[in-house]
Amino acid sequence: MPSRRFPLALLLALTLAGCATAPRAPVELNIVALNDFHGNLEPSKYNYKGADGKTETLRAGGIEVLSGALKAWRAEDKDLLVVGAGDLVGASPALSSMWADEPSIDAMNMLGLSASALGNHEFDAGRKELLRQQNGGCDSPRPDKACKLAPGFGGARFAYLATNVTDSATGKLLVPGWRIEDVKGVKVGLVGAVLQGTASVAMSSAIAGLTFADEAESINKAVPQMRAAGAQVLIALIHEGGSTVDAPDQPDCANLKGAIVDIAKKLDPAIRVVVSGHSHTGYLCKVDGRLVSQADAAGHLLTRIKMTVDPASGTVQSVAARNIILKPGDYAPEPQVSAFLANVKERSREQLARPIARLGVTMVARKSSEAGESPLGDLIADAIVAKMRDQGAQIGFMNPGGIRKDLEANADTTTTYGHAQAVLPFGNTLDLMDLTGAQIRALLEQQWARPAASESMVLQVSKGFSYRWDEKQPKGSRIVPGSVKLNGVPLDDNKTYRVVANNFLAEGGDNFPEFAKGTNRVATPIRDLDALIEYLGKTPDALAPSASLAASARIEKVR
Structure with a gap:
């Protein structure tokens, strides 16, 4: 009578083959976005308009509550990805600006920011200072402020991105246009752009020799490059915005107006999420089926974005977002961030209180x-x-x-x-x-x-x-x-x-x-x-x- 037992080697091969073909479970990517921080290390006044149309004035933001919120959310997902949409510095309160905004760059490092689009205010002190803020060092056009808080300045550990800003003399981008982050085995492509109209809101001497191209066209040109480098999921970080009558936490708002709408409509369909800035407005809108978000300004809000992705194909199965008001006391701050802020305030106290x-x-x-x-x-x-x-x-x-x-x-x-x-x-x-x-x-x-x-x-x-x-x-x-x-x-x-x-x-x-x-x-x-x-x-x-x-x-x- 023939044996019904499978040879051990054959059984093992069949088992491995079954494992190889088993579909992988969808991956949940959690992204947090901010924009237009403008050096607001401490809480500031925020006028919040609710769904009932009533406006409430409160204090929100500041690096202590931001650090506490991110710590709490990282406890839920250690692979949290934090991104920005520009104007992290510039037009800052004295607590940051009197030190050439170095405290704000250091704060973003402590918060674990991964990348941010350039904003127009990153150009306030010219390209030399912008690149110093990225790369570190003390050779600054503001020698009375640079490296005065501490003897050295290490620069940003996050990447500034702008795929539409070119040095006219060399034809090369001023900063990288995009980068790829590996999150839970998914290659997430982040591509940045600053408003094409930067020349109208920046000093001409600060941007001399730079050209600012169309945001959507520049981003779309970068998509094949990102794909070739393995990017599966694409997120655009754009320092341009709009406005809406909807409440900042209204999901899928449909009343967005402004420059960002036309930009979003021209983007490659593969880009499912647009993190915007510049207009200092909170919104969670849909434009041609894609999420377009903004988190007001000054750290008043953080946008929490959840993307469900097929890890094999990179197909985005769903996108959801919330805007969270950051009220001091809602989240316990990171001790190192509190200590850092206390040091900056103490160093600044005498001059600010004069x-x-x-x-x-x-x-x-x-x-x-x-x-x-x-x-x-x-x-x-x-x-x-x-x-x-x-x-x-x-x-x-x-x-x-x-x-x-x-x-x-x-x-x-x-x-x-x-x-x-x-x-x-x-x-x-x-x-x-x-x-x-x-x-x-x-x-x-x-x-x-x-x-x-x-x-x-x-x-x-x-x-x-x-x-x-x-x-x-x-x-x-x-x-x-x-x-x-x-x-x-x-x-x-x-x-x-x-x-x-x-x-x-x-x-x-x-x-x-x-x-x-x-x-x-x-x-x-x-x-x-x-x-x-x-x-x-x-x-x-x-x-x-x-x-x-x-x-x-x-x-x-x-x-």
């Missing part, structure tokens, strides 16, 4: 009126004219985008260096120039001719300068004829006026090219911050309490 003036109010607001004018904008414009008056300055202009926070004061209305620096963190210097009356009128019309123009970009003007505008008129013709006046006298188109502005505006920044046409130019080494501090110090208690509540009606909107 009193500079008594305001007479506890806050001067940057919120603008319906016409686009703000009390704080008035104050800054007055300060820069006062500083340059002996050099002939008659009119001062300030861009509202350069005013980063309200000017706050202590309970006794004393404001400090730290308060003032939080308002003007860029370290911009003041430039003088001559503009004709006709050029000034053309400049004012450019407030609405800009791409994606809004009333929030209405220039702030100094005392004695006034005009009226009518939004019912077409762009290019909104300034009411005869309304542009200096000290009550209509501007003469053919007369020359001496104008002062920060060097960002003077170079045509924020899409105001008329500034760049100014003549008889003088670039001074005087910082706008120093002008503001001096002005406040010379005028103790001069700010009326109403200064915090209303602008001075220098700019009027026709009703």
Whole structure:
């Protein structure tokens, strides 16, 4: 009778063959995204709009609660992947900016950030400083700040990515365009891009010799390269954004508007997730079936993204996301992060606490009126004219985008260096120039001719300068004829006026090219911050309490 027993070798071979063909279980990838951190090492004010449409104001963010949240989530998944969408530094509070933003780079290292797209603010101090922040070292265009917190600076342990920024002289990318992370055996391709319009929001001298290409086209060109290197799952990190009426934690929102929508629609279908930035808005939207997310700014939110992936084919089976508010106390911070922050605060305490003036109010607001004018904008414009008056300055202009926070004061209305620096963190210097009356009128019309123009970009003007505008008129013709006046006298188109502005505006920044046409130019080494501090110090208690509540009606909107 023939034996029914299989030879041992044959049985083993069949068993191994069965194992080889057994399908692998889907893999869950957990990603955490942040954007527009802007050096906010400590919690800051966050206006949260809920699903009911009501707005709640609270304090959120700061590296302690961020570290605690990431520690808790890593306990759930040790392979957590942390990514960013740019503007990690720049426009930072004094606690970071007074040390050349090195504390913020160190903080991102401690949080375990893997990669981030470049943002426009990474270019604030020029390409040399950007590359120093990436690679480390002390050779900086800001020698008074660099390597002063500690004797050496190691640079970012995460990778800055931008596949659309090219050195015009060499034709090579300024930083790598993409990288691949191995997460649970899945090759995750991260590709970065900064907004193509960086030239309109950065000083021309800071980005000289660089070209900024179309975001979607550049990313799509990188996809075959990433595939060839083994990438299975593709995630785009893009420093460009949009806005929506939906709550920041509304899943699959369908009302996203803005530049990021057109970019997302042009992306290779293989890219299922787009982490965006720049517009300082929280959202979890769907654009042509792909997730487009943003986590507000300043670490107020973190976006938790869960992707289920077939590890054999790399097929993304599902994508889900949540925006989590980071309120201090919700997560126990990492002790090393708390110790680091305490050290930075102690090293900074004396300078930040230095009193500079008594305001007479506890806050001067940057919120603008319906016409686009703000009390704080008035104050800054007055300060820069006062500083340059002996050099002939008659009119001062300030861009509202350069005013980063309200000017706050202590309970006794004393404001400090730290308060003032939080308002003007860029370290911009003041430039003088001559503009004709006709050029000034053309400049004012450019407030609405800009791409994606809004009333929030209405220039702030100094005392004695006034005009009226009518939004019912077409762009290019909104300034009411005869309304542009200096000290009550209509501007003469053919007369020359001496104008002062920060060097960002003077170079045509924020899409105001008329500034760049100014003549008889003088670039001074005087910082706008120093002008503001001096002005406040010379005028103790001069700010009326109403200064915090209303602008001075220098700019009027026709009703």
